[in-house]
Amino acid sequence: MPIGTIHWLPHRSSKTSKRFILTAVRLRLSILIIALFLTGTAALFFHIGGINQREQFSDNRQNETIVLHGELYQLSERVMNLRLQLEEISTREKQVLVAGAGLNLDFSQLIPQTDPMSEPPGDNMFRYIDDLEMELMLMERLASAELMAYDSLAAFLMGKDSELARIPSIWPVDGIFVSDFGPRIDPFTGAVRIHKGIDLACISGTPIYAPADGVIVFVGWTGGWGLNIVVRHSDRISTRYAHCSAACTVVGQEVNRGDLIARVGSTGRSIAPHVHYEVLINGVQVDPEDYILREGSDSAVF
Numbered sequence: 478m479p480i481g482t483i484h485w486l487p488h489r490s491s492k493t494s495k496r497f498i499l500t501a502v503r504l505r506l507s508i509l510i511i512a513l514f515l516t517g518t519a520a521l522f523f524h525i526g527g528i529n530q531r532e533q534f535s536d537n538r539q540n541e542t543i544v545l546h547g548e549l550y551q552l553s554e555r556v557m558n559l560r561l562q563l564e565e566i567s568t569r570e571k572q573v574l575v576a577g578a579g580l581n582l583d584f585s586q587l588i589p590q591t592d593p594m595s596e597p598p599g600d601n602m603f604r605y606i607d608d609l610e611m612e613l614m615l616m617e618r619l620a621s622a623e624l625m626a627y628d629s630l631a632a633f634l635m636g637k638d639s640e641l642a643r644i645p646s647i648w649p650v651d652g653i654f655v656s657d658f659g660p661r662i663d664p665f666t667g668a669v670r671i672h673k674g675i676d677l678a679c680i681s682g683t684p685i686y687a688p689a690d691g692v693i694v695f696v697g698w699t700g701g702w703g704l705n706i707v708v709r710h711s712d713r714i715s716t717r718y719a720h721c722s723a724a725c726t727v728v729g730q731e732v733n734r735g736d737l738i739a740r741v742g743s744t745g746r747s748i749a750p751h752v753h754y755e756v757l758i759n760g761v762q763v764d765p766e767d768y769i770l771r772e773g774s775d776s777a778v779f
Contacts, residue, residue, distance in 0.1 A: 548606050555613050562620040566627060642734060643710040645688035646770045649718060650741060650752050652679030658764040673762035674717070674755035681750040683741040685718050687732040688769075696724045702753065703745020706738055715760075719753035720744050 656676035660669055687708060694715070695707035702719035706726065709715045722742025732738055743750045756765040 545603075545606075548603075552606065552609060552613065555617070559613065559616055559620060562617075562624065566620065566623050640711075642690045643714065645710060645714065645716050645756055645765070645768050647686070647688045647734065648677070648769060649685050649688050649716075649754050650677050650679050650683055652677035652683065652741070652752070655751065658762075658766065674719075674753050675765050676751050676753055678749060678751040679741050681722055681740075681742055683750075684737050685721065685739040685741060685752055687734055687736045687738050688716060689714075689734050691716075691732055693726045693728055693730045693732065693738070696726065696728055698744075701746030703747065704739075704742065705745075705753075708732065708738065713759055715757045716765075717753075717755040717757065719755075720747045720751060722750075 654675065655678045656672060658672060658675055661672045662669055685706075689708075689710045691708040691710035693706065694709045695705070698704055699719075702717075704721040704724060705717055705719040706721060706724055707715055707717050718739055720742055721739040721744065723740045724738075725740065726732060726738045741750050741752050747753075754765055755762050756768055757763070
């Protein structure tokens with residue numbers, strides 16, 4: 478049913494006018510077309526805006542990733558340099574210990590035990606990198622200070638090389654550790670007795686070497702020790718080697734660290750070939766392990 482009429486009048490008289498009859502159906506259809514057009518236009522702009530936003534977000538993330546890669550690369554370089562410094566410290570520590578000849582110095586507590594990478598970075602990667610960088614800076618300062626300390630200590634020890642050469646710091650035989658210093662059950666009586674040395678089992682005839690420079694002050698037989706040898710290394714320090722099968726030195730002979738002084742046996746109060754090794758400070762037996770510079774396997778190192 479017509480609800481109105483729309484007349485279109487042209488500007489030029491040569492053109493004829495047109496009349497549009499407006500009905501309810503046509504009006505609804507026109508409104509629907511306009512609404513669809515506006516909705517489609519709005520959706521198109523929204524879609525274009527979303528694409529631009531995602532592209533901007535992607536660009537920002539890409540830039541952040543590039544920055545993170547650069548930061549992590551620099552930190553990786555610093556970690557590598559720090560590792561090389563700590564390896565240099567470890568090498569110098571070993572050299573100092575060898576020069577120290579049995580001082581049993583332990584510098585392991587100077588190196589940080591914490592691991593800055595032990596915890597996951599979480600969502601805040603930049604905060605994690607800042608914390609890691611701070612930890613690395615502290616480790617770098619500590620590593621530099623340790624290198625200076627080791628250099629000073631090495632210079633001090635090198636000035637005392639003659640004194641250190643007289644400290645019994647190496648194992649006297651290539652054998653197996655079977656009995657330590659202190660209380661133990663006597664293999665002959667079954668009673669608890671104080672063992673005043675350490676026992677190293679090995680094949681009869683195995684060479685016994687001087688653990689430090691010194692002078693042979695005794696070679697002979699003494700009760701349960703059997704054939705034994707005593708070396709005086711300084712006014713305070715001496716060592717004894719018991720149950721020998723043969724002596725390769727004589728009283729008054731000077732020996733250097735590593736020189737052959739006797740051979741392993743089972744003389745005296747012994748049940749099998751071994752060497753009973755003692756370290757004496759001012760004539761009193763002490764634990765020889767306190768003077769042995771450890772290196773290599775747990776059984777024995779020579």
